Amino acid sequence: MADDQHDRPAAEASPSPAAGGLTRRRALLGGGILGVAAATGVGGYAAGKASADDHTAPAGIVPFHGPHQAGIATPAQDRLVFGAFDLQIETAAELRELLREWTRAAELMTAGRPTGTVAGHPEVPPEDTGEAEGLPAAQLTITFGFGPSLFELDGRDRLGLRAKRPRALRPLGPLPGDELDPARSGGDLCVQACANDPQVAFHAIRNLARIARGSAVLRWTQLGFGRTSSTSRSQATPRNLMGFKDGTNNIRAEDTDKMRRFVWVGREEPQAWFRGGSYLVARRIRMFIESWDRDRLSDQEAVIGRDKVSGAPLTGEREFDEVDLDIKGSDGLTVIPPDAHIRLAAPKINDGQSILRRGYSFTDGIDARTGQLDAGLFFLAYQQDPHRQFVAIQRKLGVGDALNEYIKHVGSGLFAIPPGIRRGGYVGQGLFER
Numbered sequence: 001m002a003d004d005q006h007d008r009p010a011a012e013a014s015p016s017p018a019a020g021g022l023t024r025r026r027a028l029l030g031g032g033i034l035g036v037a038a039a040t041g042v043g044g045y046a047a048g049k050a051s052a053d054d055h056t057a058p059a060g061i062v063p064f065h066g067p068h069q070a071g072i073a074t075p076a077q078d079r080l081v082f083g084a085f086d087l088q089i090e091t092a093a094e095l096r097e098l099l100r101e102w103t104r105a106a107e108l109m110t111a112g113r114p115t116g117t118v119a120g121h122p123e124v125p126p127e128d129t130g131e132a133e134g135l136p137a138a139q140l141t142i143t144f145g146f147g148p149s150l151f152e153l154d155g156r157d158r159l160g161l162r163a164k165r166p167r168a169l170r171p172l173g174p175l176p177g178d179e180l181d182p183a184r185s186g187g188d189l190c191v192q193a194c195a196n197d198p199q200v201a202f203h204a205i206r207n208l209a210r211i212a213r214g215s216a217v218l219r220w221t222q223l224g225f226g227r228t229s230s231t232s233r234s235q236a237t238p239r240n241l242m243g244f245k246d247g248t249n250n251i252r253a254e255d256t257d258k259m260r261r262f263v264w265v266g267r268e269e270p271q272a273w274f275r276g277g278s279y280l281v282a283r284r285i286r287m288f289i290e291s292w293d294r295d296r297l298s299d300q301e302a303v304i305g306r307d308k309v310s311g312a313p314l315t316g317e318r319e320f321d322e323v324d325l326d327i328k329g330s331d332g333l334t335v336i337p338p339d340a341h342i343r344l345a346a347p348k349i350n351d352g353q354s355i356l357r358r359g360y361s362f363t364d365g366i367d368a369r370t371g372q373l374d375a376g377l378f379f380l381a382y383q384q385d386p387h388r389q390f391v392a393i394q395r396k397l398g399v400g401d402a403l404n405e406y407i408k409h410v411g412s413g414l415f416a417i418p419p420g421i422r423r424g425g426y427v428g429q430g431l432f433e434r
């Protein structure tokens with residue numbers, strides 16, 4: 001599977017039309033989605049070149065088609081709207097119809113276009129809800145996923161698709177420290193909409209939910225602001241709500257060897273239709289910000305294992321200095337404490353395993369019980385096998401991480417992210433082919 005198509009440094013955040021994005025109206029004038037694609041070279045990999053390196057792509061548009069879905073290796077945008085859906089249908093044919101409709105709508109929206117007429121017939125509701133009219137594509141990516149319950153629900157082969165279930169799409173199971181709210185967990189389908197304009201990301205989920213009416217209903221949603229990871233070398237490391245640089249030691253899309261070993265599903269997957277896909281683990285992690293803010297600086301740094309301002313490991317001077325887990329101080333103890341977050345999450349003590357982190361900060365008002373901020377990290381991680389990777393790391397963190405005093409995992413989802421979509425095809429198409 002070629003890795004080059006979506007490993008692409010789309011220009012970093014250009015959130016406003018003034019910054020050079022193509023507006024929906026201008027895209028429309030440009031002759032529609034096919035016209036835009038033909039004129040610019042944006043389009044499916046089957047049709048030719050469309051990649052990060054394709055500088056003919058209009059500013060603000062991330063190509064939708066490719067060997068992998070966009071929104072994984074794409075440089076992380078600044079805003080997220082995530083939706084998990086429950087199905088209301090009973091046959092695979094109905095699911096296929098929904099996925100076809102969603103794909104068509106996603107092709108349009110990621111090209112900066114509405115899903116249909118905004119001002120159509122006065123006697124019927126508009127086809128597109130309209131709030132993204134005049135806004136640029138804003139690097140919108142729409143990434144679709146399938147939950148374990150799509151393939152099997154309460155032991156039932158609900159849609160006749162059980163035999164097509166990806167190998168590692170088994171529930172994560174209880175993990176140490178979990179306090180999961182079922183209302184913020186699970187889902188038969190998921191859609192991750194990322195963009196550099198929150199209204200564009202919201203418009204995407206809203207219109208997909210509208211299109212799904214009668215077939216699927218939103219189970220839970222999550223808004224995210226301020227990416228908490230870099231996924232490309234073109235990006236500076238952002239800070240999370242604890243004030244620490246987050247994403248320093250993340251996998252970068254440009255590291256195609258690590259993407260192949262840790263992110264993309266390959267030949268180890270018996271379900272040929274799923275090769276080129278990935279697995280997404282989503283966790284809503286509440287931060288007890290008020291307690292954190294009362295902790296002294298040296299303790300905060302010991303909890304993470306890094307310097308708060310520079311992001312350097314406690315064993316180094318600069319952000320990207322190597323983390324040395326063995327160096328001891330004059331007291332004979334390791335400089336990076338035994339319970340520091342970066343020690344317990346390090347590949348070195350996790351069988352060499354890595355994950356691609358792509359999370360966002362969130363804040364959802366006040367916790368009515370305590371009067372404290374309901375804020376934290378909406379952790380998103382892509383990987384080749386969630387049990388070998390996320391679960392193994394989280395087992396260590398859940399038991400021993402010093403950070404546990406300040407966080408709580410309150411929501412969880414696991415989704416198989418199908419491979420990319422060909423022009424003229426639809427997401428998950430291989431699921432329905434023999």
Ligand SMILES: C=CC1=C(C)c2cc3[nH]c(cc4nc(cc5[nH]c(cc1n2)c(C)c5CCC(=O)O)C(CCC(=O)O)=C4C)c(C)c3C=C
Nearest residue numbers: 244245246247248249250285342345346347377393394407
């Ligand atoms: C199971 C995986 C992980 C969870 C859950 C997780 C939660 C979490 N992390 C931070 C803040 C930081 N994490 C950092 C590094 C880091 N975290 C994980 C995994 C999980 N984090 C990994 C694999 C790594 C990299 C370890 C390494 O190889 O060095 C850092 C340091 C900067 C960086 O490298 O990104 C910070 C800061 C929070 C606040 C949090 C839950 C709320």
Ligand SMILES: [Fe+2]
Nearest residue numbers: 246341342345
């Ligand atoms: Fe972390």
